[in-house]
Amino acid sequence: MPSSDPHNQELVYLKRNLQIAIIDDEEFPEFNSLRNAGYSPVHFKDIDSFDQLLPYPIIVCDIQGVGKNFGGTGQGAYIVSQVNELFPDKYVIVVSSKSASLKVTSMISKADKKLLRGNSDEINQALLDAVKTMGSSIERWKRVRKHLIEQKNIDLLDVWVIEQEFISSVNSRDKSKIERFIKNHADDMVKGLLINFISGLIFT
CATH class of the missing domain: 1.20.1160 (Paired amphipathic helix 2 (pah2 repeat))
Structure with a gap:
């Protein structure tokens, strides 16, 4: 039976209407489970323009294998740094399987969360926090x-x-x-x- 709790109803609405851009050159392990949980994720293997991210208040970004269209060596860290500059209200979650260099660490310093790839519990909690924040x-x-x-x-x-x-x-x-x-x-x-x-x- 659907919950009649107004708080839960609001959360369901926010999860459905606050789209999540996932930028990852590989398959994102939690993608289907996020959809099943009521979120609205969209997977990008990479982006070639920051305008692509306008509709997405929540950004999940790998730091390796993406951002190639912008040149340089920053890859996903460059995307994160530019999102923070162009869209400071967006909630940014960095997900990676490797430790970051000092340069990359500086570029992703303003991300809201920095998580290890494959940690489903932490990713789910981070997205719940993101939805609650971006819903206000x-x-x-x-x-x-x-x-x-x-x-x-x-x-x-x-x-x-x-x-x-x-x-x-x-x-x-x-x-x-x-x-x-x-x-x-x-x-x-x-x-x-x-x-x-x-x-x-x-x-x-």
């Missing part, structure tokens, strides 16, 4: 706000103004308000980042 517009904004202040050095007053527009949009469940504000007022350096953030939100 407020938590996603906090991640963006931290990035704007710490990585982009945006003035605190400017961040506060953006936050007030965000709160107004959340309260009215109308993304168009903050979308218009960003297009007309946001600093060009972060406009694309903010547009990406807003486009991925689910206002319910």
